[in-house]
Amino acid sequence: MPSITSPLSTIIDGRAIAAQILGELTSRVGELKKRGKTPGLAFVRVGEDAASKVYVGRKEKTCAELGIVSETHVLPDSTSEKELLALISKLNCDSRLHGILVQAPLPKHISESKIYSAVLPEKDVDGFHPVNVGKLMLGDASGFRPCTPAGIVELLARSEVRTDGAEVIVLGRGNIVGKPMAAMLCQKGKNANATVTICHSATRDIKSHCLRADILIAAMGVPEFVKADMVKPSAVVIDVGVNRVDGKIVGDVDFAEVQKIAGKITPNPGGVGPMTIAMLMQNTVRAAENSGN
Numbered sequence: 540m541p542s543i544t545s546p547l548s549t550i551i552d553g554r555a556i557a558a559q560i561l562g563e564l565t566s567r568v569g570e571l572k573k574r575g576k577t578p579g580l581a582f583v584r585v586g587e588d589a590a591s592k593v594y595v596g597r598k599e600k601t602c603a604e605l606g607i608v609s610e611t612h613v614l615p616d617s618t619s620e621k622e623l624l625a626l627i628s629k630l631n632c633d634s635r636l637h638g639i640l641v642q643a644p645l646p647k648h649i650s651e652s653k654i655y656s657a658v659l660p661e662k663d664v665d666g667f668h669p670v671n672v673g674k675l676m677l678g679d680a681s682g683f684r685p686c687t688p689a690g691i692v693e694l695l696a697r698s699e700v701r702t703d704g705a706e707v708i709v710l711g712r713g714n715i716v717g718k719p720m721a722a723m724l725c726q727k728g729k730n731a732n733a734t735v736t737i738c739h740s741a742t743r744d745i746k747s748h749c750l751r752a753d754i755l756i757a758a759m760g761v762p763e764f765v766k767a768d769m770v771k772p773s774a775v776v777i778d779v780g781v782n783r784v785d786g787k788i789v790g791d792v793d794f795a796e797v798q799k800i801a802g803k804i805t806p807n808p809g810g811v812g813p814m815t816i817a818m819l820m821q822n823t824v825r826a827a828e829n830s831g832n
């Protein structure tokens with residue numbers, strides 16, 4: 540008897556799709572430069588969070604590759620909220636800068652919502668300012684959308700995953716991924732129009748929700764939480780998790796097992812991460828295109 544092996548799922552290559560988007564942005568940056576405008580992005584990092592250092596480093600590198608000028612402000616953990624607000628005021632007024640990104644997490648004594656509200660909405664390439672959050676909820680495309688969920692929408696669209704009418708389960712209700720993800724996918728329109736359920740730490744019987752999912756998006760920050768018996772055969776599984784376990788990065792999905800069940804799955808790393816950076820570049824180029832300077 541020949542042995543029967545189940546086919547593994549298709550891997551959604553986030554690196555390749557992000558590279559495609561960056562290629563498209565290169566010509567837009569070229570057009571801006573012809574008009575004498577170089578897109579500029581400021582990074583602000585407070586404290587010595589190891590992951591934040593890596594993320595900001597990758598974002599700086601991509602800026603350089605694309606011809607976006609970036610500057611990074613590194614402040615000590617002891618920085619007061621007032622000092623950080625003063626820096627943001629200065630960056631808001633700097634006409635060379637079209638985008639400002641304050642890397643999360645911030646030290647506990649600083650209110651993230653106060654800081655994100657202080658960035659000018661037109662420079663808020665993170666999409667965290669209340670004006671941009673409000674525009675997202677209203678379906679107003681003139682705002683900036685948060686980079687990770689916007690990257691997932693793009694990843695699904697370019698992988699020919701239909702969202703129209705799909706059952707989507709989002710695991711996690713954070714402001715950076717879970718909540719904006721749900722808002723984007725339930726919107727009426729292209730690459731949206733899904734039936735979305737958000738599950739979180741107080742959800743009863745998460746597994747039964749997961750098993751309904753045509754598209755399962757794991758963004759709750761629990762290492763390898765999603766197991767094979769939680770996934771409907773042929774479902775699309777998107778792993779947003781970045782968890783450090785024994786010095787190794789582990790996603791929210793048990794990739795080795797789930798890839799035997801899923802129809803399509805993102806690897807981790809190499810799935811969502813590169814898309815977050817590509818969307819940040821896209822938002823920054825758009826901010827530069829929109830600006831009067």
Ligand code: GUN
Pocket residue numbers: 640641642643644665686687715815
């Ligand atoms: N920390 C984790 N993800 C993000 C992000 O998309 N933007 C910022 N500013 N901080 C983050």
